[in-house]
Amino acid sequence: MSAPQAATATPVSGCPGEGNLISCINLTKGFGSTAALDGASLDLAAGEIVAVMGPSGSGKSTLLHCAAGILVPDAGEVIFDGEQIGRMSDRRRSELRRTEFGFVFQFGRLVPELSCAENVSLPLRLSGVGRVEAARKADEWLQRLEVQEVGRSLPGEVSGGQGQRVAVARALVTRPRVVFADEPTGALDSLSGERVMQLLTAAARDTAAAVVLVTHEPRVAAYADREVVVRDGKTRAN
């Protein structure tokens, strides 16, 4: 899927993040008197899987939320494909999150009133895809994530591992260029978590999606191409 043209964003050239799909440059972000980010930077190339590691409260989830345009940093820049996210309109940012980004959270965050298949087709429906086509693609992705049997079930009726696979299917169904995964296996046992990671990374590589993977678990981080460590709001790349 090609990126819709920005209405108000400013293309950037010759900047430090040039050549990367996403560049977070020297971000700071505070919540009250707490500095969650204090000069954090992150580069992500197209198709690359990067693990963001660090202890609880280090700022790694805040970095993910800033990179995804969910939070606006107090200072610093986030550049996606040459556009400064901070200069985009709210509408453009929403569009970006709907069409170019996919999200997987620790507890799935599926809509409890919708069936698993409807949850997967929802991002497509919101982007204007017809009901039949959206349902067909949702089935295809549920099958790919090996959970086709739960398509008609409600999220509350499936196991944690199945729910996370549905969440991965929902994140990838729009063929996003970046998937943001925040502790995607944090609520799962080792075996379920491992299967989720295998399927998530395989699907991302098949569709050439880049992944920002926030985790405090080294075995999960080992699925990434490289890691960035966040400590006290600062990043250290190895």
Place this chain on the structure above:
Amino acid sequence: MSVSKTFLALLEGGASHGYDLKHEYDARFGTDRPVAYGQVYATLARLLKSGLVTVDAVEAGEGPDRKRYAITEAGVADVERWLGSPEAPEPYLQNVLYTKVVLALLSGRPAIDVLDTQRAEHLRVMRELTSRKASGDLVDQLICDHALFHLEADLRWLELTAARLDQLAEQVTR
């Protein structure tokens, strides 16, 4: 890994020549560290001397005679004792990384760099093992998982130490 106990246990499945025993051992357990021929025959000689195996056939060939080894009743009892005994957990109370961290602190070098360098190396190996698991069979997956869980334990210690570096610096430089 006790090669002699493992040989004995493999011989419970049937008598075998040293050559075949080595290959079965390597295929099942010696993925990264195959047993040397010299060790195979030295081990079998020790087992023979202690009555845990016996030579049940000798085949003449162009080279030296080929002996076929079989486990004895005493050998079976030895295997049973071994399988029923717990392995001593390794407490890892002395480790090089801790020593390096302390020495970095004592010499005024950034100890966090020692930890970060080690984390990067651990994760590099963990990536290799994770990738190997993806293409391996169940046996390979379990062997890699064992290594991955141990490396992860090291990294958990490393994170804990990173979070307590200031306290540690205060204590060791007091």
